[in-house]
Amino acid sequence: MGDSHGLPDAHDGRGRPAAAVFDALGAEYERAFASSTAHRASLDRLLADLAPGSRVLDVGSGTGRPTAQTLAEAGHRVLGVDVSPVMTALAARQVPGAEFRCADIRELPLPEGEFDAACVYFSLLQMSRGEQGELLERLTRSLRVGGVLVAATVPVDVADADAVFMGQPVRVSSFGAEEFTALLTRSGLIVEWERSALFTPEHPAGEPEPHLFLHGRRI
Numbered sequence: 001m002g003d004s005h006g007l008p009d010a011h012d013g014r015g016r017p018a019a020a021v022f023d024a025l026g027a028e029y030e031r032a033f034a035s036s037t038a039h040r041a042s043l044d045r046l047l048a049d050l051a052p053g054s055r056v057l058d059v060g061s062g063t064g065r066p067t068a069q070t071l072a073e074a075g076h077r078v079l080g081v082d083v084s085p086v087m088t089a090l091a092a093r094q095v096p097g098a099e100f101r102c103a104d105i106r107e108l109p110l111p112e113g114e115f116d117a118a119c120v121y122f123s124l125l126q127m128s129r130g131e132q133g134e135l136l137e138r139l140t141r142s143l144r145v146g147g148v149l150v151a152a153t154v155p156v157d158v159a160d161a162d163a164v165f166m167g168q169p170v171r172v173s174s175f176g177a178e179e180f181t182a183l184l185t186r187s188g189l190i191v192e193w194e195r196s197a198l199f200t201p202e203h204p205a206g207e208p209e210p211h212l213f214l215h216g217r218r219i
Contacts, residue, residue: 028166028203029062029063029087029166030062030063030065031202031203032166032201032202032203032206033199033201033202034065034066034202035202036197036199036211037197038195038196038197038199038211038213039066039121039152039211039213040066041195041213042121042150042152042193042195042213042215043066043067043070043071045193045215046071046117046119046148046150046215047070047071047074049117049148049215050071050074050076050116050117050148051116052075053075053076053077054076054077054116054117055076055077055079055114055115055116055117056071056076056077056078056079056115056116056117056118056119057078057079057081057110057114057115057117057118057119057139057142058071058078058079058080058081058098058118058119058121059081059105059118059119059120059123059135059139060081060082060083060105060120060121060122060123061080061081061082061087061088061091061098061100062082062084062087062091063087063090063091063094064080064090064091064092064094064095064098064100065091065094065095067080067119067121068080068091068095068098068100069094069095069097069098071098072095072097072098073097078095078097078098078099079098079099079100079101080095080098080099080100080101081100081101081103081105081108082100082101082102082103083102083103083104083105084102085102088100088101088102105123105135106127106131106134106135110138110139110141110142111142112141112142113141113142113143113144113145113147114142114143114144115142115143115144115147116143116144116147116148117143117147117148117149117150118139118142118143118147118148118149118150119149119150120135120136120139120149120150120151120152121150121151121152122152122153122154122211124136124151124153124174125153125154125170125172125173125174126170126171126172126173127173128159128160128173129159129173129175132173132175132183133183133186133187136149136151136183136184136187137186137187137188139187140187140188140189140216140218141188143218144218145218145219146217146218147217147218148215148216148217148218149184149187149189149215149216149217149218150213150214150215150216151180151184151213151214151216152211152212152213152214153174153175153180153211153212154172154174154209154210154211154212155174155175155176155177155180155196155210155211155212156174156176156210157174157175157176157179158172158173158174159173160172160173161173164205166201166203166205166206167205177196177212180212180214181194181214184214184216185216187216188218188219189216189217189218189219190216190217190219191214191215191216192215192216192217193213193214193215194212194213194214194215195212195213196210196211196212196213197210197211197213198210198211199211
């Protein structure tokens with residue numbers, strides 16, 4: 001999956017609630033994904049697009065590293081949102097220069113034009129397909145005109161599929177690469193940057209995953 005975990009706390013089938021999954025993984029998750037060069041390249045691209053002191057929303061902020069930490073250390077004002085209390089507390093300790101909130105992003109008010117950028121690194125995967133589309137539209141509206149949305153996913157064509165992630169049973173939904181790109185476009189974004197990679201988490205249960213990173217600008 002990736003750096004972030006702002007997943008809905010829904011329980012369906014044998015998959016565990018998202019908060020329980022990431023509470024259990026804790027810092028182990030950060031270690032497993034720390035070496036993703038594609039994620040770092042995405043952050044570098046985002047930093048190049050941001051004006052000094054930008055307001056950035058990090059959806060599924062996880063442990064705060066690398067996303068919130070990279071942005072905060074560059075002088076940006078970061079709000080991280082995560083459904084996992086364990087992850088939120090860990091992020092607050094590790095990245096004191098950012099603000100973190102334990103909340104379900106589906107229920108959090110997102111004022112129009114509030115942010116200069118929003119990051120959604122792998123934090124859609126335990127949402128239904130419909131919820132993913134709705135959230136991307138809300139996030140786009142939360143950006144100022146010209147603001148940037150960064151979205152990363154595992155680009156596979158699955159809906160409500162049972163899977164095991166780092167030893168944890170989960171239920172996931174996703175889209176193929178073209179369909180996911182079209183989802184961002186329909187949300188009101190122009191996709192300006194794309195990176196695909198195959199990544200294996202550094203974990204005994206880690207298996208190779210296709211990763212897709214997209215950067216879109218609000219029209």
